[in-house]
Amino acid sequence: xxxxxxxxxxxxxxxxxxxxxxxxxxxxxxxxxxxxxxxxxxxxxxxxxxx
Numbered sequence: 001x002x003x004x005x006x007x008x009x010x011x012x013x014x015x016x017x018x019x020x021x022x023x024x025x026x027x028x029x030x031x032x033x034x035x036x037x038x039x040x041x042x043x044x045x046x047x048x049x050x051x
Contacts, residue, residue, distance in 0.1 A: 021038035025031065034042075 021035045022032040023035040023038075024033050026033060
């Protein structure tokens with residue numbers, strides 16, 4: 001099996017990441033600010049996946 005077979009395949013899915021649903025971007029620093037729902041979903045995911 002070729003090593004390059006899975007090279008372009010994504011390593012992880014980021015649809016639930018807090019930065020995936022950007023509400024706005026701060027003008028000076030260009031920092032993306034996620035929506036409140038995205039932050040809540042990310043916190044729920046973290047809380048449910050604690051070790």
